[in-house]
Amino acid sequence: MNPLPPLNAVKAFEVAARTGQFTLAAAELGVSSAAVSQQIRNLEAHFGKQLFVRNGNRITLTDAGQAIYPQVSRALGEIASVSARLLEGELRTKLVVSVPFSLAEHWLAPRLQGLMETYPHIAIDIRVEDDPVDLMRRHIDLRISYGDYHYSGVSVIPLVHDEVLPVCSPGFWRRYGQEAGGLTSLHQSHFIHTDWGPNYASHPTWSEWFAQQGSARRLDPSLGRRVGLSSLAISAAQLGLGVALGQRVLARGGLEAGRLIALSPFSARLGYAYCAFVPRSRLGRPEVALLVDLLGRND
Structure with a gap:
């Protein structure tokens, strides 16, 4: 028996497993649903295993199908990558x-x-x-x-493994920070808060940063400026919109160029x-x- 399965059947299997329907697989491959179904039967005959459970228009992988799908997907991805680079004349470039x-x-x-x-x-x-x-x-x-x-x-x-520290523009600090007498007295509206989104909970907040310094100050993010990207927090700080708890790797260029100043030597490490x-x-x-x-x- 030839250990190499029919490649057209392998491709039909990968697309069907990814899309979950023979009709969707047929549309992607530009063939009929019957043709996809036949290719799957050919592959199942080759392995002597049932690869899908048919349930009306929907299909799900069997244990045997689950076992081979990751390797099939990776192999086809590698072939497509090499093919694209060869056709573009850019192999390894x-x-x-x-x-x-x-x-x-x-x-x-x-x-x-x-x-x-x-x-x-x-x-x-x-x-x-x-x-x-x-x-x-x-x-x-x-x-x-x-x-x-x-x-x-x-x-x-x-x-x-990055860390965060308070940064702002020199002009902002001359105007607001020095009058306030430092970060512990700066008005809450002048703090920039980064909303990391629902998937993350390991990034230090302003309140956590103050607590790690031994300060009892707690900030209400709703009273300050909120941004949805850590890079946007750095940009906002450089524009003089407030003080950001900025990541060091992102703030480095602004600090070296003088567009930002660090307001404390104390930094807090990120979770990962x-x-x-x-x-x-x-x-x-x-x-x-x-x-x-x-x-x-x-x-």
């Missing part, structure tokens, strides 16, 4: 990096300069998107994310480190290794 919105401008973009100096002709595709991301299907070479728990089956490389998630097939790429190194530096 294009780097696809996926990054959360908050990290793209203030952290990733400045680090790309070092990569471009070493690989000036490399094509870089920066995709700004939230978790989760299908790394294999979307041909991602490197995904940056908060925490090490988002993705399985890939290599996880810790980059930096930022990590790079790299499919194992991409680990050998030198440009991936260099970018991981650049992102992991504290300078």
Whole structure:
């Protein structure tokens, strides 16, 4: 028996498993539902296993189907990635990096300069998107994310365990901070609060930051300025809109350029480190290794 299954049947299986319907799979593949059903029967005959449970128009994977689907999906993703690069004449010359919105401008973009100096002709595709991301299907070479728990089956490389500290523009502090006598007396309306969203609970708040310093001050976020991105908090602080509890890796450029000042030497650590998630097939790429190194530096 030939151990290699019929590839058309494998493709039909992957699309059917992903979409959950033969009709949707047929539409994606540009064939009839009957053709998809026949390909699935061919694959089931090849393995001698039933791969789907049919329930009207809906289908669900059996235990055997669940066992092979992850490997099938990854394999087809790899084939598609290599094919796309060959057709574009860019095999091993294009780097696809996926990054959360908050990290793209203030952290990733400045680090790309070092990569471009070493690989000036490399094509870089920066995709700004939230978790989760299908790394294999979307041909991602490197995904940056908060925490090490988002993705399985890939290599996880810790980059930096960031911290937050109070920052604002020099002009804002001259106008409001010095008159108030410092952070403990600054009016609540002048504080910028970052809303991390419903999925996160490990980022320090202003009240937690004060408590870690031994201060009893508690701030009501509804009385201040609220933003939905940590990078936006930095931008708002640079524009003189208030004092942000900003992430150090995002504030570094503004601090070095004098657009921001740090109002305290005390910082509070985030709950988790930022990590790079790299499919194992991409680990050998030198440009991936260099970018991981650049992102992991504290300078």
